[in-house]
Amino acid sequence: QSALTQPRSVSGSPGQSVTISCTGTSSDVGGYNSVSWYQQHPGKAPKLMIYDVTKRPSGVPDRFSGSKSGNTASLTISGLQAEDEADYYCCSYAGSYLVVFGGGTKLTVL
């Protein structure tokens, strides 16, 4: 049950794009197309932004996109906006009902 690896922080200017990586193993990220991403603003509950690697729930802007290659998944946010500043967590299914989270990435909009 080792946590997935994410960069501690990323930053970008309004209008730019940023990508957050999430590295696991063949037992989680690489083994299933079940990576999800969550946005968390300070003092708030996490919010689902991406599921099944690339899918967006209703209401999530299409500026948010996901991808996966091997044991690494990525979240890309294009056209950065001030309200995107938050913590982002990846999560992967790991078999037998289990999930594992990444350590989280703080996104700063400069």
Add this chain to the structure above:
Amino acid sequence: QVQLVESGGGVVQPGRSLRLSCAASGFSFSNYGMHWVRQAPGKGLEWVAVVSYDGSNKYYADSVKGRFTISRDNSKNTVYLQMNSLRVEDTAVYYCAKYSVGWYLDYWGQGTLVTVSS
């Protein structure tokens, strides 16, 4: 609309017990697995436990195995987390979350704070 409301948090001494509850509404509760996820102050999300839709399967993080018990009452649309032998490092906001059909957590409660301190 889906609602998850946690309760039962508070301040407790090390070694004592606490039971958290999560009342669900707005969906067919008995059809979905449910998770508990926690977040220590200033730290990231840590998965704690999951229970299957019918309560027959339960899994735990190594950090709580043998001390915490997840359960559910489908007649009350409620999932529980019984926490025994609490440690200072269990201090966190505890969230319940609904498992989707596709192995992701699609709805989260607002969280309840558990503080373990002497």
